[in-house]
Amino acid sequence: MKDTHSPDRAMTTTNPATEEVIDTYPLMSDEEMHAALDACHAAFSDWRMTSHEERGKVLKAIGAKLQERKDEFAALMTREMGKRLEDSRDEIDLCSAICDWTARAGPEVLADETRELQDGRKGVISKSPIGVIYGIQPWNFPAYQAVRYAIANLMAGNGVLLKHAEICTGSGLMLRDIFEEAGLPKNLFTVMLIDHDQSDELIAHELVRGVTMTGSAKSGSIIAAKAGEHLKKTVMELGSNDAYLVLEDADIDLAVKTCVAGRIYNNGQTCVNAKRFVVADKVYDAFVDGYVKAMGEVSLGDPTKEDTDLGPMARKDLRETLHEQVEKSVAKGAKIAVGGTMPEGTGYYYPATVLTEVEPGQPAYDEELFGPVASVIRAKDDNDAMRIANDSRFGLGGGIFSKDEDRALELAKQHFDTGMVFINHFNLATPEMPFGGVKDSGYGREHGGFGMTEFINAKAITLPG
16 A cells, blocks of 8 residues: 655646746545545446436536636646636636536437337437546646546536646646535545556556546557556547648738647647648748748747736646757758747746748657647648648648638548648637547547547347337
C-alpha cells in the first residue's frame, strides 16, 4: 500500500506566468483509490435507475452553477495553466452550453427504439448504461476536457472517474464541487488523485467498464493497449497537426485574420489549433506578407490583462520542447519569418512565431507543434494543397479558405481526411456537432449526441409478434 504522507506522493500546481507554487495535493493510497471506485460504482447503481428527464434537470443545474461560479473558476484555470482570462471565461460558457444541449437532446438520443422484425416479432433496442467510465484528461482545457466526456456519460446513466493532469488538479476538484453543489449525487463524479501505476490498476479493475483519454498519440496508444488487454472499450481523442488550406480564390484578409486566431488560441496549445498553413502558389506571397505582419503584432504577456493576445505556455518543459522543434526545423531548412526567440525573465512565455520554407523531414512539417508556432507550406496549386494537407499521420481537424463554398464543401466531404473541417472560419467545438479524428488523431466521437452512445449497451430485446 502506498503511503500518502510521503513527500513524493503529492502533486504540486504552479502558475506558469509567475512560476509561483499555487498548491500541493496528496495522492491517494491504494486503499483510498479502491474506496473511491467502490463509492462511484455504488452511486452509479442508483443513478442508472433515474429517468433521462431527471438526469437532464441535474445537468441543466450544473450548467447554471458553472455560470454562477464562472469568474472564480476562470481565474483558477488561468492561474493553473496560463490561458488568457477571456479564454477561460469562454471555456466555462462552452461547458454550460454542453450541459444545456445534452439535457435537451439526451432523452431523444437515448430513447428506446422499436423495430418490426422480418419474422413478425417485435424488437426493442434499449440504450442502457454500462457502469463506471474512467477519463484521463489533459491540462489545456481544465474544465472543458472533463465536462466533454463526463456530461455525456452522466446523461447516459454511467458513473464517471476523472484523472486530471497534475497541473490543473485544483480545477478538477472545483469541477467536482460544482457538480455536487448543483445536485449531482455525491461520488458519481469522482476525481482520482493517483499516479500512473495506480491508473494502470484502475484500468484493469472489473468495475471500470470503459476508458476515454485525451492526449498525445504516444500516450493514447499505451492507454488503449492497456485497456484492450482487459477488453475495455476506449475512446481516444489524440493530437493533430491540423492543416488550413488557402486556395487560389481565398479571401486573403479573412484567411490571415482567421489563421492568426486559429494558431494562437489557448496560447497555441490546442489539439485543433490551426498549425500548418498550406497556401497555393498564386496567393502565397500575399498571404505570407499579411500573416507574418499580423503574427508580429501579437502581444505576449500577463494572461489576466485584457490587452494580452498570448499568454505563457503551461509548463517549462513544453516550452523547451517547442523551441527545440523550431531549432531542428531551421537546421533542416526552415526559415523564421517572425518570433522564434526564447524570451528571458519569469514565466514560460514563447512569442507568436512563423516558419516558412517548411518541407517534409522537418518537425514543423511532420510533428505537432503544441504552442504558438505556425508552419507555412507552399503548394503548387489547389490540388497540391489538398495533397499536402493529407500528407500527415494525423487527422483531427482542418480548414479551407475559398470564396466558392460549394467547392470547399465538396473538398471537405470527398477529399479531406480528417474528422472535422472548418470552411472560412476557425472553431474549437460545438455541442451540436461530433468531435473527433481519424488516423493517429484517435477514434470515437464526442458531442453531437455521439458521446452519449459511446459507452452504452445497445441491448437487443425481442418479443413475440
